[in-house]
Amino acid sequence: MDPYERLANAVVKQAVDDWRLAVKKLKRRKRNQEAQRIKDDAEEFFLSERFKCFTSLDGKTLLRKLKEEAHI
Numbered sequence: 001m002d003p004y005e006r007l008a009n010a011v012v013k014q015a016v017d018d019w020r021l022a023v024k025k026l027k028r029r030k031r032n033q034e035a036q037r038i039k040d041d042a043e044e045f046f047l048s049e050r051f052k053c054f055t056s057l058d059g060k061t062l063l064r065k066l067k068e069e070a071h072i
Helices: 003-028 033-046 049-054 059-070
Strands: none
Touching (some): 003 033, 003 049, 003 059, 033 049, 033 059
C-alpha cells in the first residue's frame, strides 16, 4: 500500500472514529453541541464528493452501517 493510500485510509478511519465517539457522547447527553457538530460534520463528509476522493467505499452504505451498529 502506498503512502497516499495509507493517508486516505487514515482520514476515513478518523472520521469513523470521530462519528462513533460523538454518538456515544450524544447518547449520554443529547444536548452536547460539540458532539452534535462532530457527528453532523462526519455525516456530511461521508455523503460528499470529497469522500469519494479518499475511498471507493459508498458513503451512504457506510453511514447506514454505522447507524445500525450504534442502534440509531
